[in-house]
Amino acid sequence: MSQAKYTNRSHTSSFWQRLLPHQLPKIHVVAMTSIAIMIAIIAALPSKEASAKRNEAQITLNFIDDSPQATLLATEETSEVATVKKVEPDTNLVWKHQTVKSGDNLSTIFPRVSLGAGDVHALMSSTTLSKPLVDMRPGQEIQFGFNNQGELAQLKYVKTKLESYLYTRIESDTSTKNTPEYSSKYIGEHIILEPEIMTTYRESTIKDSLFLAAERAQLPHGLIMELANIFGWDVDFALDIRKGDRFALTYEEKFLNGEKIGNGNILSAEFVNQGKSFKAVRYEDSKGLANYYTPEGYSMRKAFLRAPLDFTRISSNYNLRRKHPIHKKIRAHRGVDYAAPRGTPIFSAGDGKVIASGYSKANGNYVFIQHGQRFTTKYLHLHKRKVKRGQSVKQRQVIGTLGSTGYATGPHLHYEFLVNGVHRNPRTVSLPQAKPINKKELSRFEEHTQPLMALLTQYQGASQLALASPTPNTSAKSSDN
Numbered sequence: 001m002s003q004a005k006y007t008n009r010s011h012t013s014s015f016w017q018r019l020l021p022h023q024l025p026k027i028h029v030v031a032m033t034s035i036a037i038m039i040a041i042i043a044a045l046p047s048k049e050a051s052a053k054r055n056e057a058q059i060t061l062n063f064i065d066d067s068p069q070a071t072l073l074a075t076e077e078t079s080e081v082a083t084v085k086k087v088e089p090d091t092n093l094v095w096k097h098q099t100v101k102s103g104d105n106l107s108t109i110f111p112r113v114s115l116g117a118g119d120v121h122a123l124m125s126s127t128t129l130s131k132p133l134v135d136m137r138p139g140q141e142i143q144f145g146f147n148n149q150g151e152l153a154q155l156k157y158v159k160t161k162l163e164s165y166l167y168t169r170i171e172s173d174t175s176t177k178n179t180p181e182y183s184s185k186y187i188g189e190h191i192i193l194e195p196e197i198m199t200t201y202r203e204s205t206i207k208d209s210l211f212l213a214a215e216r217a218q219l220p221h222g223l224i225m226e227l228a229n230i231f232g233w234d235v236d237f238a239l240d241i242r243k244g245d246r247f248a249l250t251y252e253e254k255f256l257n258g259e260k261i262g263n264g265n266i267l268s269a270e271f272v273n274q275g276k277s278f279k280a281v282r283y284e285d286s287k288g289l290a291n292y293y294t295p296e297g298y299s300m301r302k303a304f305l306r307a308p309l310d311f312t313r314i315s316s317n318y319n320l321r322r323k324h325p326i327h328k329k330i331r332a333h334r335g336v337d338y339a340a341p342r343g344t345p346i347f348s349a350g351d352g353k354v355i356a357s358g359y360s361k362a363n364g365n366y367v368f369i370q371h372g373q374r375f376t377t378k379y380l381h382l383h384k385r386k387v388k389r390g391q392s393v394k395q396r397q398v399i400g401t402l403g404s405t406g407y408a409t410g411p412h413l414h415y416e417f418l419v420n421g422v423h424r425n426p427r428t429v430s431l432p433q434a435k436p437i438n439k440k441e442l443s444r445f446e447e448h449t450q451p452l453m454a455l456l457t458q459y460q461g462a463s464q465l466a467l468a469s470p471t472p473n474t475s476a477k478s479s480d481n
């Protein structure tokens with residue numbers, strides 16, 4: 001019955017500043033052309049930025065490659081202030097904003113701010129970074145900065161809230177100043193802003209459905225789906241969720257200039273299903289691959305999915321029918337039935353080889369898959385089959401679509417799981433243990449994940465206290481309804 005949420009930013013902020021110092025806001029300046037051009041920029045700097053010149057010069061020393069694609073991270077110590085000054089649009093200019101519409105390109109947008117083909121040409125021909133402008137998408141924004149002569153002094157292409165390109169006009173030769181259209185040169189800068197990452201906590205108990213529980217805890221839809229994916233090897237979200245099941249998680253929220261711009265990864269989570277607790281923690285290994293593991297270091301990914309279809313497609317009012325709809329008699333049911341709309345994609349529960357793909361009067365369209373020596377999975381009543389006999393398949397690969405072929409009154413998947421030829425309940429059979437984390441990674445794993453699990457436990461404990469208290473003195477607990 002508890003839904004609590006925390007966005008105690010000062011607390012998590014200091015916690016995360018200690019944990020992830022590299023994720024503090026910073027600005028990356030990417031892809032200038034060459035040191036020679038950098039020197040030209042410095043020479044062309046307006047006088048008000050003269051004081052930043054020394055830092056600019058230091059930036060050039062950080063260049064490691066003069067190719068246009070080189071990614072150059074200005075280090076904070078040498079250049080943060082100067083970098084910010086340089087990449088920010090000039091506020092002395094008069095700015096006009098244009099939103100990119102379907103079918104737009106520079107030649108259609110420029111006339112809307114009274115610029116012509118010559119201006120497009122000047123921009124496109126003078127910077128090696130002009131290519132991104134060709135790939136603009138509807139909804140993005142182009143900002144035009146005009147100087148007091150009415151010339152295009154800066155152009156900013158805002159790709160996303162975090163990524164933009166700024167093109168700044170430089171006067172390379174004073175003798176050509178009288179023909180501004182064709183003599184102006186622009187240099188481009190790729191600006192990537194890194195959001196500030198905060199950690200947030202949510203918990204909720206299921207009273208009706210997983211989604212309503214998430215909604216009460218103000219957990220975004222995308223994150224509850226991700227949570228279900230993380231635990232999808234242990235919990236059958238299609239059929240095994242019960243009232244009283246509960247979950248708790250910490251995840252990242254992204255902020256830019258104090259404004260929330262999105263969510264990041266789930267960091268740690270617990271899901272209690274019918275009294276059984278499952279825990280998961282995110283770990284990015286030394287090669288940069290991120291995955292979810294148990295706190296002990298076993299991958300959450302297992303050889304088999306609990307349910308071979310997306311649980312969100314399951315008909316909510318479905319109950320298991322033991323009486324066979326065609327024969328009107330109770331049959332020993334050797335599989336699990338999932339009722340869902342016709343056409344719902346059906347996944348292979350694990351990696352394997354298709355040993356049968358065919359049609360029979362009773363089964364309708366069916367697919368059988370062999371997984372190693374011991375396991376076979378069977379999928380019946382398919383609307384369409386998408387694999388052929390002998391074909392290798394990966395876990396979660398679509399092998400067909402849900403239907404009602406054969407002896408079936410309504411669309412459903414009949415799913416069977418066999419171990420050494422014997423039918424087992426796929427929802428309860430103990431499945432092969434997942435691989436533990438590489439021994440070489442284990443100490444690094446513990447170092448990274450223990451604080452994440454500790455934080456989850458800390459929040460859960462705080463929530464328990466808040467719930468036990470008759471007059472909660474913090475805003476930690478959301479109203480229960």
Ligand SMILES: [Zn+2]
Nearest residue numbers: 335336337414
């Ligand atoms: Zn069945």
